[in-house]
Amino acid sequence: xxxxxxxxxxxxxxxxxxxxxxxxxxxxxxxxxxxxxxxxxxxxxxxxxxxxxxxxxxxxxxxxxxxx
Numbered sequence: 001x002x003x004x005x006x007x008x009x010x011x012x013x014x015x016x017x018x019x020x021x022x023x024x025x026x027x028x029x030x031x032x033x034x035x036x037x038x039x040x041x042x043x044x045x046x047x048x049x050x051x052x053x054x055x056x057x058x059x060x061x062x063x064x065x066x067x068x
Contacts, residue, residue, distance in 0.1 A: 001009065015025045043051070 019025055
């Protein structure tokens with residue numbers, strides 16, 4: 001397996017041959033990752049329990065409304 005330097009040499013040679021044959025080579029820089037990622041609040045156990053109770057209550061209410 002070639003090293004990074006060997007790959008760079010191979011690609012530079014191929015790019016030069018392609019340009020010499022009349023082709024156009026465009027080089028792009030890699031996009032950098034943002035330095036700060038957006039902050040996300042993880043739900044606590046109480047938040048999760050509240051959400052479960054809320055869903056259970058909504059389900060019970062829907063079941064009551066749809067009962068004949």
